[in-house]
Amino acid sequence: MTENAVTIQNVNKSYGSVQAVRDLDLQVPRGSLVGFLGPNGAGKSTTIRMIMSIIYPDHGRIEVLNATALQAKDRIGYLPEERGLYRKMRINQFLRYVARLKGLRKHDADERIQLWLERLELPDVLNRRCEELSKGQQQKLQFIAAVLHEPELIILDEPFSGLDPVNAALLGTTIRELNEQGRTIIFSTHVLHQAEQLCDRVFLINKGIKLLDDPLEVIHERYNPKVLTIELMDPRQQEIPDFTGIRDISRDDERFDLHLENEVDIQSLMSTITSSISLRSIELRRPTLDDIFVDLVGGKNS
Amino acid sequence: MHKTWTVAWREFRHTVFTKAFVLGVVVAPLCFGAIVILASIFLQPEAKPLVGTIVVISPDDSLMGPLTKSLRPEQSTALPDIEGLDAGEAADVLLDEVSASPAGKVSVTEMDIKIVSMDESRIDEIKDGIRDGLYTALVVADEEALDLEGQRNQNRVRIYVSPDSPPSHTELLEDSSRNALIEARISGQGLDPVLVQKLTAKPRTTTVRLIEGGDEKTEIGDLRRFLPMAFMMLVWLTTFISGNYLLTSTIEEKSNRVMEVLLSAVSPMELMTGKILGYAMVTVIMVAMFSTVLVAFLVLVSVLDLITPLQIVLLMIYLVIAYLMIAAIMAGIGSAVSDMRDAQTLLGPVSFAVMIPLFLMTIIAEEPNGTVALVTTYIPPLTPFVMILRILATEPVNSIEILFSIVWGFASAFFMIWIASRIFRIGVLMQGKPPNPIEMLRWIRYH
Numbered sequence: 001m002t003e004n005a006v007t008i009q010n011v012n013k014s015y016g017s018v019q020a021v022r023d024l025d026l027q028v029p030r031g032s033l034v035g036f037l038g039p040n041g042a043g044k045s046t047t048i049r050m051i052m053s054i055i056y057p058d059h060g061r062i063e064v065l066n067a068t069a070l071q072a073k074d075r076i077g078y079l080p081e082e083r084g085l086y087r088k089m090r091i092n093q094f095l096r097y098v099a100r101l102k103g104l105r106k107h108d109a110d111e112r113i114q115l116w117l118e119r120l121e122l123p124d125v126l127n128r129r130c131e132e133l134s135k136g137q138q139q140k141l142q143f144i145a146a147v148l149h150e151p152e153l154i155i156l157d158e159p160f161s162g163l164d165p166v167n168a169a170l171l172g173t174t175i176r177e178l179n180e181q182g183r184t185i186i187f188s189t190h191v192l193h194q195a196e197q198l199c200d201r202v203f204l205i206n207k208g209i210k211l212l213d214d215p216l217e218v219i220h221e222r223y224n225p226k227v228l229t230i231e232l233m234d235p236r237q238q239e240i241p242d243f244t245g246i247r248d249i250s251r252d253d254e255r256f257d258l259h260l261e262n263e264v265d266i267q268s269l270m271s272t273i274t275s276s277i278s279l280r281s282i283e284l285r286r287p288t289l290d291d292i293f294v295d296l297v298g299g300k301n302s
Numbered sequence: 303m304h305k306t307w308t309v310a311w312r313e314f315r316h317t318v319f320t321k322a323f324v325l326g327v328v329v330a331p332l333c334f335g336a337i338v339i340l341a342s343i344f345l346q347p348e349a350k351p352l353v354g355t356i357v358v359i360s361p362d363d364s365l366m367g368p369l370t371k372s373l374r375p376e377q378s379t380a381l382p383d384i385e386g387l388d389a390g391e392a393a394d395v396l397l398d399e400v401s402a403s404p405a406g407k408v409s410v411t412e413m414d415i416k417i418v419s420m421d422e423s424r425i426d427e428i429k430d431g432i433r434d435g436l437y438t439a440l441v442v443a444d445e446e447a448l449d450l451e452g453q454r455n456q457n458r459v460r461i462y463v464s465p466d467s468p469p470s471h472t473e474l475l476e477d478s479s480r481n482a483l484i485e486a487r488i489s490g491q492g493l494d495p496v497l498v499q500k501l502t503a504k505p506r507t508t509t510v511r512l513i514e515g516g517d518e519k520t521e522i523g524d525l526r527r528f529l530p531m532a533f534m535m536l537v538w539l540t541t542f543i544s545g546n547y548l549l550t551s552t553i554e555e556k557s558n559r560v561m562e563v564l565l566s567a568v569s570p571m572e573l574m575t576g577k578i579l580g581y582a583m584v585t586v587i588m589v590a591m592f593s594t595v596l597v598a599f600l601v602l603v604s605v606l607d608l609i610t611p612l613q614i615v616l617l618m619i620y621l622v623i624a625y626l627m628i629a630a631i632m633a634g635i636g637s638a639v640s641d642m643r644d645a646q647t648l649l650g651p652v653s654f655a656v657m658i659p660l661f662l663m664t665i666i667a668e669e670p671n672g673t674v675a676l677v678t679t680y681i682p683p684l685t686p687f688v689m690i691l692r693i694l695a696t697e698p699v700n701s702i703e704i705l706f707s708i709v710w711g712f713a714s715a716f717f718m719i720w721i722a723s724r725i726f727r728i729g730v731l732m733q734g735k736p737p738n739p740i741e742m743l744r745w746i747r748y749h
Contacts, residue, residue, distance in 0.1 A: 053569075084558050097312055
């Protein structure tokens with residue numbers, strides 16, 4: 001049985017009359033890279049803050065790294081959604097301060113600060129003031145502050161927001177590397193394709209209620225739309241011959257979407273089609289997280 | 303505890319090692335002291351000497367003689383005779399002299415003046431002469447000047463001076479004319495002015511306070527009254543400045559959104575305690591600076607024995623209590639609001655409450671065991687400030703009452719810190735509109 005880095009059992013949290021999190025159960029296996037998804041106001045940040053023991057649940061139990069959240073604080077790295085820095089503080093002072101609060105000794109802290117600044121392509125900023133950095137640089141600095149003490153569990157709230165594609169890719173690579181070192185990573189994001197590229201497990205909530213909690217392959221399988229998209233060699237051809245196993249056909253410009261019946265053998269159907277008509281391309285459509293997100297959240301909202 | 307000290311050290315470092323702090327708390331008092339000393343050394347002799355011709359118009363030239371005597375160059379401005387007095391009495395005499403002397407007193411020995419009498423019919427001519435620089439001043443005494451029955455009438459001596467005459471000259475002329483008029487009145491009654499002056503000179507008195515244990519202590523009036531107020535102001539000022547630093551730092555961390563980063567590493571209680579400890583160290587620096595100036599003054603006037611070692615220990619204890627109370631208030635307010643404007647709204651009533659000892663300090667110092675002193679002693683956060691006034695006042699305060707006030711003070715301070723911590727843990731993550739008192743009460747009760 002896989003040990004869990006985070007276990008949330010029957011957790012509820014309200015702000016006045018607003019129920020932010022409702023009867024939430026969640027297990028995050030150690031070493032996993034979990035995407036924590038949900039629309040604005042879904043309860044993601046509240047859940048993350050409860051995991052961090054910044055706020056406490058009204059009911060329920062949260063266990064982090066086999067301890068209470070408060071006891072495990074030094075083994076967790078956290079990048080909050082609301083980015084914060086001491087504007088007038090120098091970079092080395094800020095990072096050293098956070099490192100000291102996380103229990104690192106001064107010498108170790110200085111070494112790691114230098115390494116991380118180089119790794120995230122922030123050279124020669126050590127003696128600059130935080131306010132002198134660009135927004136993207138500040139975000140990378142906050143990421144360093146979250147991982148400097150080499151935590152077992154890293155929680156990143158919207159780590160990609162405000163980053164240009166180059167820096168987002170750099171951060172994505174770094175997150176993947178940290179996960180490969182065995183660290184458990186939970187990150188919330190609105191950029192679903194990044195979640196799809198990075199995470200091996202997805203957790204989706206809306207209005208404080210869990211909608212989805214599975215490995216990515218399981219989700220893809222479960223939400224497989226069973227659609228073949230084909231493009232004909234001759235664009236003037238208006239019709240597709242009848243094939244067994246297709247329940248519906250829709251057309252989008254030069255492409256046809258063939259909606260398959262549930263029990264169909266996709267492999268043999270694809271062979272039949274390619275041998276019967278002249279095709280430019282044929283593709284078995286995979287469900288994207290965007291599709292699943294819109295389907296689940298839109299469905300619930302409606 | 304390690305995290306608490308890390309927070310405390312950062313708060314201390316980022317307050318004390320700043321230009322603003324060094325300028326405001328270290329350099330400014332030093333500069334102020336230096337300016338006062340330099341001004342007293344270099345500016346005093348710069349006062350322009352009174353020179354030229356002073357014309358006197360008085361009935362029967364009665365003012366001529368006394369005014370000449372009053373303004374004559376031989377007149378001395380030497381310090382009063384303090385020989386034979388003990389240190390405390392000497393200080394009192396010197397303080398009296400300093401407070402009585404007009405600002406920028408003109409050195410009379412430097413004067414080169416001529417005093418002449420003229421007829422009243424030439425008054426317009428003399429005024430023109432003053433405007434043209436021919437004369438320095440004109441002193442006119444009315445017919446009724448020597449009339450004892452008409453003493454209530456005003457302006458019986460008028461002094462005319464040139465447009466560029468400095469205030470110190472007019473002050474000197476007014477003073478001398480008044481003295482001359484008194485002397486003329488005495489002579490007019492056939493009495494010897496020197497004898498009358500000797501007879502009416504106020505005798506110096508010494509009050510000896512009989513204190514517990516059979517000891518006697520010479521009373522030093524003005525300084526005795528000044529001391530409790532000075533020390534209370536010292537404690538009030540330093541704790542309030544430190545409290546303000548704490549308030550600003552908490553609001554800054556909230557508005558910079560760095561609070562959540564901190565709370566991912568430390569608990570709200572550790573953060574608040576660290577801040578309170580950090581600014582306690584800042585208070586120590588400020589108290590050291592300000593009290594050095596105060597003690598230097600006491601040493602200068604040789605009255606350091608006015609304050610006993612036990613009183614110093616008690617002062618330190620009340621300083622700690624005062625700081626804890628003010629820090630708790632500031633931490634609570636700082637965590638509840640998101641900007642300084644909202645903080646000012648909440649600080650208003652608190653500031654008023656904490657300023658009560660300032661309004662009452664004369665009454666409490668005068669009557670340290672009176673009803674006002676007794677009642678305010680047990681109202682936090684007034685306790686430490688009132689007790690400082692009481693223990694340094696002349697009338698001794700019962701030892702049991704002092705002990706009880708310390709216990710009460712610490713109990714109140716820790717209760718206030720507990721309340722502040724309840725508000726702090728919720729408030730630091732709140733943004734936007736500040737809470738109303740009912741919401742704050744809910745925060746305190748929330749588990």
